[in-house]
Amino acid sequence: MTYVVTDACIKCKYMDCVEVCPVDCFYEGENMLVINPSECIDCGVCEPECPAEAILPDTEDGLEKWLELNTKYSAEWPNITVKRDSPPDADEYKGKDGKYEAYFSPEPGEGD
Numbered sequence: 001m002t003y004v005v006t007d008a009c010i011k012c013k014y015m016d017c018v019e020v021c022p023v024d025c026f027y028e029g030e031n032m033l034v035i036n037p038s039e040c041i042d043c044g045v046c047e048p049e050c051p052a053e054a055i056l057p058d059t060e061d062g063l064e065k066w067l068e069l070n071t072k073y074s075a076e077w078p079n080i081t082v083k084r085d086s087p088p089d090a091d092e093y094k095g096k097d098g099k100y101e102a103y104f105s106p107e108p109g110e111g112d
């Protein structure tokens, strides 16, 4: 198994998760992060750190789409291990539905 980041992260990007990951397996897109499933050691410490509840274990039902997205983009986006400020409007997007369809960007983020 692995943990995956879902669309609850999109445009929230609080980045509390990157500080706690012992194997630095988060990767940064323009407006969300993903986990590299082959690097994640399933420790679970990032899950409760995420204010947007965007991180879930892939043993939960219905997460195949997010596992695929995390796998694909962690190979393309830069590694991120240090927390930066979240977007100023992050709280406005927290908990919104349909963020993937409305806002997902395949563009890479800055990384470290």
Ligand code: SF4
Pocket: 005, 008, 009, 010, 012, 013, 014, 015, 016, 017, 018, 032, 033, 049, 050, 051, 052, 053, 054, 055
């Ligand atoms: S803490 Fe949650 S919302 Fe913030 S970047 Fe990590 S997964 Fe995304």
Ligand code: SF4
Pocket: 003, 020, 021, 022, 023, 024, 025, 026, 035, 039, 040, 041, 042, 043, 044, 045, 046, 047
């Ligand atoms: S479960 Fe552990 S190893 Fe996997 S991404 Fe979260 S903090 Fe990193």
